Amino acid sequence: MSSNTSDDDQTRIITPVSVCMALALIATAMRFASRRVKHISLLTSDYLSIIGLLCACVVSSVTILQTYFGLGLHVDRVSMPNIRKILLTTFLGEISYSIGFTFIKLSILALYRHIFPTRFIKVSSVVLGTFILMWGISGVLVIIFSCQPIIFSCQPIHGFWDSTTRTKCVDSKWFFIGNSIPNIIADVILLLLPMRDIWKLQLHLRSKIAVSLIFLLGSFVIIASGLRLKSMLSMNEADMTWSYVGIALWSAVEIDLGVVSCCLPVLRPMLAWLIPEAIKNKRAQEFYPLQNN
Template identity: 35%
Template sequence: MASAAEAQAALAQLPQCVEAAAVQGISASGCGLDIACVCGNDEFLALLQNAVLTECPPADQAKTLGFAAQLCSKALPSLKDNKGPEVDAVVITIMVLATIAVSLRLIARRVSPKKYGMDDLLIVFALITTYGMDIMYLATVPTGLGRHMIMLSLPAIESFTKSYFAAQLLFAISITLTKLSLLFFYHRIFPVRKFVIISITTGCIMIAWFISLVFAIIFSCRPVAFFWDKTIKGGSCINENNLAYGITATNIVTDFVVLLLPIPWLLKLQLPMAKKIGIIGIFLLGSFVCVAGIIRIPLLTELKSTDVTWTSVAAGLWILVECNIGIVSACLPVMGPLLKMHFVGKLSSGFSSLRKSNRGSSRLSDEERLPSINLDDEVRKEYPNDHRRAPRVYNGSRKNETWYSVSSEPVGRHDNKNVKVQDVETIPQGQIAVRHDVLWERNSGRYH
């Protein structure tokens, strides 16, 4: 602990522009001349920082901050601590997870009959935007993120604040694109009119939320540059903590709305309970994103601290977790065909001899009746009369199923040997299915 004499000597070395603020801060802190106590007091640091930025010329600004850093780090060695390596490890890990998830999603689309859609395009854009956030966060580590602000130079503080401003905008873009991607995905698998209206309405609300959020972030300070340059005379900002609470609360609400939107329609699917629970479980994995948002709420109080480069690390990391894991959650329901191909394929090879012995039987083996989740097929059977979805061939995973052509042209009657099926999924080896004649009429939508 520094002596009273050292404290008095330190005060004497401060530039005149901050003397009054320093004395006022020491008095308000209740620390007396205990330098270690003073350096750890937020009120003292806030008064000193404000005086440095508004009262001192540039030469004295650098001198004061440098002197304060040297004095305080000597009295409080913990001020030299650095969370930077932890930040790097977390950010790189979640970046890799998001990248793998989107890659598997695109591969799954390629191997399935479904074509790439707007939901896939939006999730790719969401990943690119999230990359921007992640890289920006990593770039602020060398300039001060994870370190105590009193140890930083003014250029480093300004660089951090600019990055924080840009990261808020990227967060708004990323999280909105991810939610819109989910809505477009829901639209593809639930094309019934009522659900389409609900999903479009939800999407419009999301876009309106995004626009209002961007305006609130950009114009939170007047002039805008005052957000990162507090030396501008006459500048002012709204309460940043209240803004953060508002953004987080509305984001959590929209998370729950998008997450729960398809559940009533999923419950209507005519499926065995185990498979129905499995499908709903995949969708509800996205609830982790809601949990991440809720965890951030108590951490927002740290944004009021003057030592924001140190105290905001946890809140910032949870923002990145929310964006990256949100992308992972949005990709999980699309990975069904890929996972089915991989895991069921491996199991099938182990039962090849059993399949061969039963090839002439009308009963399927236990392995061939393994439950699989193909959401498109299940939804199509539940909502068969939708005018925008022509019937397709069932994937053959169960016996006694009816097979249909996906052609939009009339299909005449044939005997079973000559029926030609267009653009159908391959029948897995060893499976048996009953195939019936079909007449598809474009206008009436009736099957015979």
């Protein structure tokens, strides 16, 4: 394979991933600072968000680390040992991504149940939460058992990153695509789920719009998911270290923004700045959990 030796896509990865990981850390820190300032006990959604943050940090750190192994360069410029390292860290990143997003979405559902204790939200969150949990578990299992050896091996999964072992593996490209589409659909449902109850709040129209926008900021996650899916469709496995850049980048950005979006509704300073009159509203206190716990 011939390639332009000046081609280098590594800077495209490091800066945005570092910034998004920092935003996820800051948002989570503000989340817990808000709880502490208001002397509020931690809720189930808070604990779930911690796991989501840890997994997001793993995904982002792995993505940055992969650039030192050669991600962002054409494959003919990367040594075989480094290609194996990229595949091994990809394996770790994929598992962390699946686990992390499962907990992030469950954290959001737990927050919905706390903010809107209506029958609609309770039933919907159980149904959607069950799907998210089962889909997350199945995704992790497929990743772990994606490579089965043709000959006996003491480590059945190591064929994922060791091309010298004769294995029969799941087509990673189509697994990514098949896994992404249901996730995007679940994200859209998750995003729209609280809108019905938000618009029943006794708030001014301007305040309802502002509250809705707080929740709809999660749409940036869906945009990142779409860009990730687009990158998957154009992936060239023959030049994996170059064509995988988009997938790695948007996977890290997506999960980091997922952490941010699950924290935003809990950040009282932001809500008070956007709709200060809503904070004083008695019915709004039912909307905003930090006020009445």
